[in-house]
Amino acid sequence: MTQSNFIYKVISKELHQKDSLLYLLLNKSPHFIGITEPPAPKFIMVNEAGWKMFEMESEQEILSITTPDLFRNPPSDEVINEWRQQAKGKGSFEQVIEMKTRSGKIFWGFQRIDGFNYKDHYLQLISVVDISDMKKIEDNASREKEKFETLFENSTIGIVVVNRQGEIVLMNNFAEIQFGYNKNELIGNKIEKLIPLEFASRHTAHREKFVNEMQNRPMGIGMDLFAARKDGTKFPVEISLSHYTTDQNAFVVAFVNDISVRKKNEESILRQQQILQKYSDEVRSLNQDLEKRVEERTLELKSTLDELEQSQKELSESLEKEKELSDLKSRFVSMASHEFRTPLSTILSSASLIEKYPETDQQEKRVRHIHRIKDNVKNLNDILEDFLSLGKLEEGLIKPKHDPVNIPELIDGVIHDMNEVKKERQKITFTTDSVGELMSDKHLLKNILINLLSNAIKFSKENDAIEIAARMEGDLFILSIKDHGIGMSNEDQQHLFDRFFRGKNAINIKGTGLGLHIVSKYVQLLSGKINCHSELNRGTEFIISLPINSNQ
Secondary structure, eight states, rough: OOHHHHHHHHHHHHOOTTTTTHHHHHSSSSSSSEEEEETTSSSEEEOHHHHHHHTTTHHHHTTTSSSGGSSSOOOHHHHHHHHHHHHHHHHHEEEEEEEETTTOEEEEEEEEEEEETTTTEEEEEEEEEEEEHHHHHHHHHHHHHHHHHHHTTSSSSEEEETTSBBBBEEEEEHHHHTTTTHHEEEETSGGGSOOHHHHHHHHHHHHHHHHHHOOEEEETTTEEEEEETTTOOEEEEEEEEEEESSSEEEEEEEEEOOOOHHHHHHHHHHHHHHHHHHHHHHHHHHHHHHTTTOOHHOOOOOHHHHHHHHEEEEHHHHHHHHHHHHHHHHHHHHHHHHHHHHHHHHHHHHHHHHOOOSGGHHHHHHHHHHHHHHHHHHHHHHHHHHHHHHHHHHOOOOOOEEEEHHHHHHHHHHHHTTTSSSTOOOEEEEEEOOEEEEEEEEEEEHHHHHHHHHHHHHHHTTTOEEEEEEEEEEEEOOOOOOOOOOOOOOHTTTTEEEEEEEOOGGTTTTTSSOHHHHHHHHHHHTEEEEEEEEEEEEEEEEEEEEESSSSS
């Protein structure tokens, strides 16, 4: 009888004693547990959960193969021996590695090797836990983090993050260019290092006051603000402040905009206005002196004056447009910082809490936090999609493609997808009057329907019905989406399709204020029209009219 057969018979005997530790270890565990006797490459025992994990028919089947056969990329004997030596030297060895079942299914496994002495024999216990779902969540979170870091690092505005103590903890590439520093030269330094010396002492008091009473706001309204570069030069800036809090600290986010060019333009305009005023006065004086003698010369001078005044008016209009653009940019920064802060804080909190539930019986708590991470990642993704869609629309990159679209099939598919996100007792109905195919852009139509249906779900209560109807009227295709939710006031309806607009009764509901603006642009691209009928607390109906002929 070989040594392995002897150990197997001894272990088998204890395995059937229900009060033995070995019985409880192998048969009560839901995960893979196997026993080897180094340096033999095969298992001498594997529990039922173990051979079923690898889709084996029996324990004997898994005992007939070598341990490397369980891995997607079987390691060499040298690597296997190295794992065993580490387990023997340190008491255990752990790793995350890809494994495969008998049918070739690949999954991520957490493998642990523990050495122990049994009946004067050195054995090793190998356990495997399937962590594929956790690995997938980890990979998704990593990808979303990369998206956020890309947005942060490639932003065309300087972003500096400071902790409660006023120390710089993070800054993007654009801020490095603005201030002339490498970020490693600034991390850990006080923010006052980026402020001219004559203002630094006063800024410390202002900073401490803001930390004690944090709120999102522009900084220094009505004042001229300046920042200092590494070489000591000053430059005018416009700053917006935001904040967020974690379990460890509170942080302030400063969005820094270099307005040197604007200031030069304003100074240039002021000088031109002063020159124009001076010319105007001179022309008026000359006009008075010469009016009595040369009427014709007077008319010519008046014409010149009119042209100068027109030029002044055009310059003023240009300045007003630039101010409007600056206001729009500030609104975007404020909204983006607010919409990203909440889901990012939730993701960070849930990710930290998951680490606190390592036990098997805590799966329910882990799943609850995993769902929170998924929901907030989806929210971030929706916000990014809105920003990308708006950018493509503004740059004219979206061109409709007119192909045959099966309308009932398209709407049924969207309803099926939205049933996954609607509230528990909400019901979505669809009626149609002999509507078949339509020559249009299927992608744009789908995005329009998803956006309007998402709003109907979001602004409706649990038991509310949402009604979709499609029909033909002459040369027009008519699509309506109607809910019985919170509705909107007549005043809000005047700005319904404006960028970043949110209704007064929707402030506490998630959203960027871009969805309906994007929908209206999509409808225009399809040569159609969109109308809205709404009443507070009675619901809202959107009606879209599209030409049946794609050339209309």
